[in-house]
Amino acid sequence: MNKVPVLETKNLTKMYGNHVGVKDLSLTVYKGEITGFLGPNGAGKTTTIRTCLALIAKTAGEITIFGLDSHKDAVAIRKKTGYLPGDFGLIPSVKVRSYLKYLLSLRECGSKKKMASLAERLELDLDRKTHELSKGNKLKVGIVQTLMADQELIIMDEPSGLDPLVQQEFYRILREEKKQGKTIFTSSHNLAEVESVCDRVAIIRKGQLVVVEDIQVLREKTGKVLEVEFGDPVNIDELKLEGVSEIHQDNGRFVLTIHENLDGVIGAVSNHRILNMSLKTYSLEQLFLKYYAEKENHERGGA
């Protein structure tokens, strides 16, 4: 099946005076996919997103969304795009319901029914006043306003800070949206946070795109980290299994980097008495250090 591009940037550059916001960034977000946009804080994620939405002017390059020019046709694009900013304020002293209805009326699409259903699933009380909301609840209002209008493209800037259970429900909602053919572009500084929902991941660092990869490929390349502490003596050779690329031993605690054969490794580990065990995804910084070690070393050497 041919992939249909929804959002495309070509050599996008945004300068803030002499400071580089984003440089020569070429990225394509395809229809029906959830694309994660990853990078450490200050990497240029927000700048990229806000340039695409014409909230800030680009310095150079091209951006097309739905085949339209992001700046000239900004209003036409916004009719089909929902956006959750990384930091936003609400109109004070009104009920959440009134605020959301107001935004629905400005969007001229979507439904109150969807608004109510999203609020219920995210456990958001629509009858609360906007200025009474906690940070988490404010984020829920943001998520509802982004998704309620049933738009084709959903852009979210770091939607994190929900309770774990609500976060899971939020991901379920995103997967449902994707099933309906929506295109989702969401930024994060935490790989673990988005890897369960993303189809593809674009990684940005210091204003430049480092890589765009299918999440599956990325997972295989980087692997997971299994930390396990045994209650009985274990020979390190027992753990040298297929799919395990690295093993470190530290006072009875073993750290394994696993690329595949997760069930085989867990099976072998479970032959012993386990005191403690955790399975982690590489953090973004670890990912950079590991996956792009060569590039890093090169950069460091140059510095």
Place this chain on the structure above:
Amino acid sequence: MLGRITYMELRTGWKGLLVFGILILVVSAGMVQLFPFFQDSLTEQLEGENKVNLELPNEQRGNITLSWEPLENATSYMVLEDTRVSMVTAKIAYSGEGTSITFEKDFEEKRYYAVMAVIDETSDPVLIGIATTEKGEDPFKELLESPVYAGFTGGRSISMLEVKGFITLEFFSWWWMLAGLFIAYLSVSVIASDFENKRMDVMLSTPISRRRYLLEKFGAMSVIALLMILVAIAGLAGGLTSIDALNEISAATVSLSLIGCLPFLMVIAAVGMLTAVLFQKVRTGMGVTFAFVFAEFFLYTFGGFSKSLEWMKTISIFKYWDYSSVIIDDLFKPGDFIILTALAVVLIAICVWAFEKKDIPT
């Protein structure tokens, strides 16, 4: 111009607007109530002139005789002489127990004489009255025509003894500041607070263009300005009815004088919105807009100081809202109304242009 953003602006701000509306109503209706008292007090003060008589020589040179009615408990009298009625540069021309003085007229200019009675050593002298060498003139007339008041009267000859004069000086000198600064504050904060409170990203992610956003906010300002004007008209007309003065100044005149203020307020609102777009901060925008309003007022006032400074008036928006022309001369100037409206339109167009070029800060 009017839409959902306008509606939301009015809806969220209605409490503040209501309080302000009540303030306008109370002050506009209440101030008129003070007129009869003010009139009585001023009449009493002016009648003092009759207690002082000044006889001028028939020829260019000769003797002036100044006489006054004795005051029962006065121990002595004092005469102050000045070329201004305000007596700020007065010299003592006489001090003694007599009730008349005669002196040579060895000057050309107009002079004023204030006769004071000294009661005892410990209390201040009492003013018996003021007389001038220009016969048949209300000594306060010069004061009202002075540059200090020209800003409010347009240099017209008005009398504070009439309700028209009272409204022109007392009500409007207060109104422009209250209404003007209120609309300046509102117009800056409706835009700049969206920047400061990070509401702009969500607003501009909806299919609302930046132009529509600004025009709808400007629409809200227009509605608010019009409501303020209507409340002031109701207050003034109600106040005038209650003191039975509608025969001296009609409700239509009151309405026209205040309606002329609408484009004046719209210009201030447009400047406020422009500064909000440029500086994106409530405090900075407010400071600049307030400075603009006061600068315009001073330009108009200073422009009245001399003929050579008249150009200053031309560039002041105060010149184009001539309420005293409506009240005193019954003349509404549609040309001025159009000039201010056009200026507001141009400023809003610049505001839209600037907003479309600006980055929205995070």
